[in-house]
Amino acid sequence: MLGTILLIVLILALVGAFPAWPYAANWGxxxxxxxxxxxxxxIVLILLGRV
Incomplete structure (x- = not known):
C-alpha cells in the first residue's frame, strides 16, 4: 500500500518538475x-526492505 502511494507521488512530482510550462522555463x-x-x-529504501 505504501509503495503504491509513493509511486503515485513520485509520478506526480516528475510531471510537476518537467519544465514544459512557460512559468517553469527559468527554474533550471x-x-x-x-x-x-x-x-x-x-530506491535505497526499497533495496533495504524498509518500504
Whole structure:
C-alpha cells in the first residue's frame, strides 16, 4: 500500500518538475534534481526492505 502511494507521488512530482510550462522555463535543474534525490532515497529504501 505504501509503495503504491509513493509511486503515485513520485509520478506526480516528475510531471510537476518537467519544465514544459512557460512559468517553469527559468527554474533550471532545481525541481528535477530534488525529484531525483527523492527517487534515489526511495530506491535505497526499497533495496533495504524498509518500504
Amino acid at each position: 535543474y532545481g525541481p528535477s534534481g530534488i525529484v531525483g534525490i527523492i527517487l534515489v532515497i526511495i
